[in-house]
Amino acid sequence: KAGVTQTPRYLIKTRGQQVTLSCSPISGHRSVSWYQQTPGQGLQFLFEYFSETQRNKGNFPGRFSGRQFSNSRSEMNVSTLELGDSALYLCASSSAGTGRSYEQYFGPGTRLTVT
């Protein structure tokens, strides 16, 4: 099975711009979660989508949004970028079904740099 894929892998944006990141989960996985990883704050949960609905949300401002499509692919959008948004954005998928459904598998991440 192919793993979680994220595009693009690297991105440089300017303050005030917006950005969209994409995540394709493992085939058959219906849950997609997004995390922000920075040296200072570590891995922080952004939100989770399941069957095209946002099921959980972390403590991030409304500039961070996401969506999930019917094929479980997900996008994350950050509007009005700030310097502090520079981070590795990670996507994780899980089957969210029965049994060992809480096992999350991460993609390689998108490294976003805001200048």
Add this chain to the structure above:
Amino acid sequence: GQQLNQSPQSMFIQEGEDVSMNCTSSSIFNTWLWYKQDPGEGPVLLIALYKAGELTSNGRLTAQFGITRKDSFLNISASIPSDVGIYFCAGLATNYGQNFVFGPGTRLSVLP
């Protein structure tokens, strides 16, 4: 909010030595996951734990779900150079959804 602490923060060991690290919290968790992350890559799932007291192995790795449900432990036996990386624990407090809380990580260095 929920927080996880990991200790040690970093450790240097000789190749062949055994390693122990732990993850603690003041909150109760229902699921624990352990990950390893290499530079520039996403975390790789090592072990998942679902029941208090559960002991699970994956090759040279063994992890335990603490009986108080507030901690978890990871042991690596006979370390090798490719064990170098950052090890994260992640806890899930709810049975609904996937909003895991991650620890700050333990950085492991293996000296040849």
